Amino acid sequence: MRDLPMAPMPAETAAMLATHIRSENEILRSAAIKALAGLGVAPALSLPLLTEALMDPDPDVRTDAMEALRLSAAPDHAETLIFSLENDPVREVKRAALSGLARLRDSSALARIRALSLSRCEDHVAWEDENSDWEDWLDIQIAAIDALGEMGVTAAIPDLMAARDDELGQTLDIPVFEALLRMGNEGVVWLLAILQTEGGPARRRALSMLCRLDPAALADHLDALIASPDAPLRARALSQMDPGDPRLARLAAEDPAASVRVAALHQAASAQPDLPIAALRDPAPEVQAAALDTLAEDLAPDVAEALVDNMLAWLDQGAQALVRAVARHLPRRAPDRARAPLLTLIADPLRPLDARIAAVKALAGMDPAVETGCLTALLSNPAQQIRATTLVALRDRAEAGDDAAAEAVRAAIHGTLLAEDATQAEDTALGDGPDMTVPKEGESGPCRIRISLEGEIIEQAEAPKATGQSTLASILAPMEAMPEDADLAEDTPEEAPSKRRRRRAVEGPAAVAEALVAEAIQICGTARIDGMVPALLAARLAAPDSAQRAIWTALCQTSPDPACAEDLLSAAHAAHDHEDPVIRGAAFAVLAARAPDSPCLAAALRDPDALIRAAAIRRQPPEVAMAHLVDDAMPARHAAVDVVLAEGSDALQRQMADEIAAAERADTLAYALAQSGPAREWYYQRLGTPGLGDRAVFILLDAAGQLAPTA
Known part of the structure; x- marks a missing residue:
């Protein structure tokens, strides 16, 4: 959302909010309380209203009021928070009050918070039901412990220890240890003491908490931590030691835990270069690996x-x-x-x-770099991760100007890179559309490369042919170079030239060959490599279903290629009504960028996919976009709002807000109010209109409430 200055709230609108907070309808009262923060009502008005709402007969209204107050209360509201903590029986109100008191760091509340960490304090605190189950108090007890931790009340540590030792209570290790963690050095001392004196789950939890600390918080306890039986603590403490510290050499050589020896090596190597050399003889492979990483x-x-x-x-x-x-x-x-x-x-x-x-x-x-053919041969590896890593390397080389790498990438995308012997097999019929296998007259592509089943590169030079074929075909799917004395097939229906053009090499193991096409498209499809668009278009004709999405995603992101603009547009027109929404969306993007007058674009406004409709709406003038403010899908509605905000007049923006409210789309109204000054002006006027029905008022208040901060 854009951060725009908003029109100030008129006094009569603020007064109307106060009226809704005092409404007989408890739903409107809650919505109005939430709207106070969303509209940025001045504290001088909002805080008295929130304080008043704490006495509301409806528990949900009181809870909403306390949630709002805990984030905005001033120090002089501490007494009010304490009153609600003690006298409001609703658990959620008490919990929010404790959070607000912790934020204020109010010392007058400490006695009551400490008491609640130990007992229900039934003589001073009201509860919803005196016979309610234990969990009713447990939530408040944990909230009190959290508040003491946030306030850093180290004097309350004995209370926290007593709470977790209560034989009749719940296990409170985690909230107590969390509180200790926030109490600085003194809390760390207690956690270390628990490590030394306790066992079982409590010890594991204390260790976990200490390992979450910033290592700098452990600097005052290095000696104790180095002597700890817990390897994670020893390793964590090492980062606070000087690289020249002789204790690091001892730990790197003698610590029983390989993880600690590794940490010591990394910490000390810069100042003690002999340590990695000695560590090469360590019995643990991970330590030897760390030695290799840290050797001078x-x-x-x-x-x-x-x-x-x-x-x-x-x-x-x-x-x-x-x-x-x-x-x-x-x-x-x-x-x-x-x-x-x-x-x-x-x-x-x-x-x-x-x-x-x-x-x-x-x-x-x-360095020096291995030849590109060496890397290309790895694309026949059955391991997908090997092929993917290799494709990334080839893509980077191709983008840096390596022609051989670019050729390998294009061949991988087209599916002609993997070969079994030199035999040919029938390919899927190309169907209607341009024959991408035919180079332009007088042109031919560079040498074709393939990989045998053994991973060897097969490279065949192509003699220039004036056959009317495209440049793309001579690069990606050329005819086999025929020896002069080779027997040519007869022009029978089975062996007509058009069919021979549609043959390509058997691609080795089918699973690897098919996977390589998809991988090459996904990894390299958007690379800045000459001939990428023709390669993708050619691959589209025979690529497996698993690769079609990647092809179209790449096609809509690639730079325009004038040499194949017509072919790209033809393919996009054919795909604009494809059953896959990803392909339809990509085809729409291609048409929108290269054929803005295409009649196919209008169909996108009615597309069943919301994201495609949203993309189409963003291309419309604001007057047309207005019709889509009531779309069933939020992305489409927001797209319409964006268009009106970017290009619409102030009057149109006010009309936009009115139509959204009439459609009862509170979420979209909030989106518009957050960005439009004119929409906010309309809102103030509308909210202050007397006689609106409860439903209309609720939509307005709900939209404003969605603008409120969440923390």
């Missing part, structure tokens, strides 16, 4: 040589965490020895997948 760049030649030998051995046989770290660091430590072992790791389906993914990333980021 410049190592002695003998150490560097031994390190590389060990890294190669670990890469072949190490544990998962260590293999992952080696894959990250080997290209930097030994760029001339990294490629082959990384490829071996990537190809081994028995090795941990995250380590293989790390190897792909390392291979793609090597």
